[in-house]
Amino acid sequence: SSELTQDPTVSVALGQTVRITCQGGSLRSYYASWYQQKPGQAPLLVIYGKNRRPSGIPDRFSGSTSGNTASLTITGAQAEDEADYYCNSRDGSSNHILFGGGTKLTVL
Amino acid sequence: QVQLQESGPGLVKPSETLSLTCTVSGGSISGYYWSWIRQPPGKGLECIGHVSNSGDIHYNPSLMSRVSISLDTSKKQLSLKVNSVTAADTAVYYCARGEVAIHPLTYYMDVWGKGTTVTVSS
Numbered sequence: 607s608s609e610l611t612q613d614p615t616v617s618v619a620l621g622q623t624v625r626i627t628c629q630g631g632s633l634r635s636y637y638a639s640w641y642q643q644k645p646g647q648a649p650l651l652v653i654y655g656k657n658r659r660p661s662g663i664p665d666r667f668s669g670s671t672s673g674n675t676a677s678l679t680i681t682g683a684q685a686e687d688e689a690d691y692y693c694n695s696r697d698g699s700s701n702h703i704l705f706g707g708g709t710k711l712t713v714l
Numbered sequence: 715q716v717q718l719q720e721s722g723p724g725l726v727k728p729s730e731t732l733s734l735t736c737t738v739s740g741g742s743i744s745g746y747y748w749s750w751i752r753q754p755p756g757k758g759l760e761c762i763g764h765v766s767n768s769g770d771i772h773y774n775p776s777l778m779s780r781v782s783i784s785l786d787t788s789k790k791q792l793s794l795k796v797n798s799v800t801a802a803d804t805a806v807y808y809c810a811r812g813e814v815a816i817h818p819l820t821y822y823m824d825v826w827g828k829g830t831t832v833t834v835s836s
Contacts, residue, residue, distance in 0.1 A: 639822035641759075648808055648829050649759065654822035655815050692759055696814075696821035701772050703749060703761035703812070703821065 610638075610693055610706035617712040618683045626709045628676045628693030635698030638676035640669060643690045643708075652691075653678055680711075688713045716741030718809050718827035726834050732799050736792040736809030736827055743767050747812035748785055748792045749823060752805040762794065764812060799834045806831050 610630040618624035628638055637656060641649035651660050653669035666681045676695075680687055693706040722734035736748070749764035763773040763783045773781055782795040792809050807830050810823040 635819065637818045637820040639820060641823075643759075648826040649810075649823075650826075651822060651824050654824075655820040656818050660824060694759075694821070694823070698819075700775075702774065703764055703772075705751075705759040705761060708758040 610695060610704050612691075612693060612706035612709045614707065615710045615712070617714055618680070619714050620685060621682055623679065623681045624683055624711065626678045626680075626691050626711065628678075628695075628706045629674055630695065630704065630706075631674055632695045632697045632704055633671060633674045633676050636696045637671055638669070638693045638695050640667075640676075640678045641692045641694065642687075643692065649692060683711075683713050685713050687711065716811065716825050718811065718825060720807060720809055720827045720830040722807075722830060722832070724831055724833060726799055726803075726832060727836050728800055728834055729798055732794070732796040732803060732832055732834070734794045734807055734809075734830065734832070736794075738790040738792070738811075743785070743787050743790050747814070747821075749810045749812050750783060750792070750794045751808045751810055751823075752803075753808070753829075754802070754805045762796075762807075765792070801834050804832065804834045 639654035642652050643649045657669045668679045670677050691709045717739045719737045726732045744767050747764045750762040765771045765785045780797045784793045809827045811825040812823045
């Protein structure tokens with residue numbers, strides 16, 4: 607499949623744990639990367655590969671993959687984590703770059 | 715550190731050609747993939763296409779009949795042209811640097827420009 611599917615909206619209580627998922631056939635070939643986007647800003651890479659975080663990304667962000675589903679977990683969500691989150695992968699046969707439709711995370 | 719800066723007209727007339735440039739500063743072009751991504755107002759991210767410094771180019775199948783991407787390694791500039799634009803091409807356009815990690819196999823974009831807004835309107 608050449609699509610990545612995300613739930614459009616997810617909410618979490620302040621300080622609780624939330625998981626955002628991304629499903630697609632390309633994830634059996636390429637691991638997902640995850641991006642956080644706040645209003646008016648460019649996307650920011652938060653997780654890639656087998657749970658790798660770029661410098662400066664808090665360790666409350668983590669990633670995992672099982673079969674064709676990738677997950678981004680935020681453990682102890684903070685108010686500043688409220689944002690849109692996008693998964694991204696690459697189609698192993700066509701090499702096209704794919705994005706999920708995005709998940710809007712609300713921190714209550 | 716590496717910075718990307720998009721530039722180009724903010725307003726394009728319908729049926730005309732949209733042309734954007736992304737200038738890379740503070741780092742090398744070599745060894746990376748360079749992408750154009752766009753985001754229509756209130757919608758998600760869409761990869762238009764990407765190119766490696768070896769000249770390997772891949773386009774989004776839904777756009778490839780109207781799109782051209784090129785990389786000038788001497789100027790460290792990535793270019794985008796979209797022909798026959800319509801209102802549906804109105805979006806924020808981003809350039810981004812991509813890498814492929816091998817173990818495990820992962821494609822990720824670790825550096826993004828701030829984006830430039832392009833409006834298609836007469």
